[in-house]
Amino acid sequence: MSTSTTTEYQASTPTGKIANFMDTRAGLSPMVKEFGRKIFPDHWSFMFGEVALYTFVILLMSGTFLTLFFDPSMAHTTYEGSYKPLYGVEMSVAYASALDISFDIRGGLFMRQVHHWAALLFVAAMSVHMLRVFFTGAFRRPRELNWVVGCTLLILGLAAGFTGYSLPDEMLSGNGLRIIDGVVKAIPLIGTYISFFLFGGEFPGDDIIGRLYILHVLVVPALILLMIVIHLFMVVVHKHTQYPGPGRTENNVVGYPVGPVYAAKAGGFFFIVFGVVALLGGFFTINAIWNYGPYDPSPVQAGTQPDWYIGFVDGALRLMPGTLGDFSFKWDIPFPWGTNTLALGVLLPALVPAGILFAVMFGWPWIERWITKDNREHHILDRPRNAPTRTGVGVAGIIWYCVMWAAASSDLIATHFSVSLNDVTYWLRALFVFGPFIGFIITKRVCLALQRKDREIVLHGREAGVIEMTPEGEFRERHERLDDYRLYKLVSFENKKPIPAQPGRDGKIKASEKQRAKFNRWFYEERVAPVTREELAEAKTHDHSDVPSAVEGQDGQSSIGH
């Protein structure tokens, strides 16, 4: 390698000198070489994760500002700040300091609003990012674990949001804590003890704000940061997925390198996100804590809701029926020894829907792998229409979630659309049960219809909007063939067929395998096959003929949508 005669490299420009200094001390060039040439495919739907990351950075920055002035103490004080309608009101030090941040600290209200808007956006961006990953099948091998890390991040996001929402110790969030207290107390046998442990005695006690504070500013953000590091590390290890397209295979990634194009785009995007959040914080009130007043366990206010991401749990509680017509449910089941009851009226709505949603969410990669027996690596994404059953399941989940979410604002739906609150609840209860099924069926039909449309376009071309008249006087619309680039996207997907139950090693078919085969049939039985090379060649010879469109797959009965 180098001999004593070679002189060390000397940079000629100031930038070069700094770069060389860093390189010779920290060995940056291999890192830049590795990461700078990392390829990321370009698609708008890949940027939701970035929004989540950037809003988290904004949260850290604005949150740090807030910690400089917030005092998480539940000691009693009398408000003597500059907000007149609360002057002389007794409250906790925490609430008073939150009011001081809002009214007496320069830029404090703006920072508080930026922090809160960023929090709402953080969870929203994570949710949509997860939906993108789900509907495109990006959770499949090798990315199952990263999916789990993502799910954990979502739950941590909810935890961060809820602990922060409760900190100002005003009436709105106090009511939220009261609900949490009720749910905790509904846990059989140990509920009361856990509640006393959490609140340091009977609710609300003098401890909870301080405890939530340390969770909110230290424990939860640290966990989120850890998970983000793992998440991004795995993205680098797995490489990014890409949508199907010409030249894109399971073994390559087509896109831009990080340096310089992608770094510039992503860096610029951070400032766009910051700008949008700053505009929201500057122009729109969020969490007007001065309206709600200090927390007092006795009153509840109209329009009391949690932040949007906890809404679905609140909605489930609101949907829980106490009576059905004249029939009164007896949800409280006494234990035989007589001192405790099983408070199902609280436990069922508070824990079961959220439990089901999260369990299916965490487990879906394994559920799908078990059903489909597909254990191959996937780096090319599915177009949602090409996985109709998965897409249907996803939409069913979204509808279920959204029904509960809407139920959390049932009172505002009633006042703003001039309908009866009771009717809103009845309709939402019906949708809670039937909505997911209706959504699944419709979505699957729409997916299959879109696939047929794709076939139609491939075989017959796009309607050009040009009507021609033949010399015989016949009218006919001209169809334009797609170019190969566009054609590729419409035909390059796998025609997955049901895998019947397989015998095990002993030659017998197990019951679980039969069940799997049943699910598998449900997954793949109805499908539309992609156009084959032969069909396309055949169709080209028929151009401008009057042959009725042969939309269905080539292997007859089994691939026709029923």
Place this chain on the structure above:
Amino acid sequence: MKALSQKRRHPIAGLALLLLGLLITGGLYSVASTMNQAQASNTGSSYSAEDITEGEKLFNANCATCHGVEAVGTENGPTLVGVGAASVNFQVGTGRMPMQMQGPQAQAKPNQFSDEQTAQLAAYVASLGAGPAIPEEQYLDTDHEDVDLGNGGTLFRVNCAMCHNAAAAGGALTRGKYAPPLAGVSEQHIYEAMITGPQNMPVFSDANIKPEDKRDIIAFLKQIESQGSPGGAALGSLGPVSEGLLVWTGGLAVLIGFMVWLTSRSS
């Protein structure tokens, strides 16, 4: 033992004591409640006989269909004997009466009567039986030196916010009924609503909330109405629902626009 106790106390002594207790409680209650009523009804009832006769004419022409002749009530409307002038002034003055249609709740609409006619109607109904009178000016003066905004806000949050919302933006009740938003309602009408309990609202008598405290509540409402929203657009003061709506539409949707722009190819 038994003999001893029988000697000490007559068998019906307990009963007599109970009776005495009930009598005292009942007596005290009736005194207290008539005092309240007297306080309410003997203020500002300076209606002339002419007002009353004019009011009766207006009543028979516009109200008697539902409330009956001499306001004894029909199956379509309750009796108005004893509701007082304040009730009439509120219901007619906010346009709720005459009612546009039967429904879960009478809705506010443009006034149907002049101030003079409203006063005449109030005079007539007040003459039918004692009831809450039109409030005195001093209790409507929100600039009064004794006004305590903090006290008004606290009372509002404890007594009113569960239906009317913490920022008085209104809220839903059962089966199509609702508590209306309070912005733009006059001081007098707010006070009258508290003492008469229109629609589904409970009555907040002077024993419950003193007139001075009512004035504090009104002053608090006028303050939050006139001061504007310190944090920018209030989004209807509806709390997390409208905030959530904005973060999805004005936040994430806008960012999606930027994403599409950033990833579009220059062609």
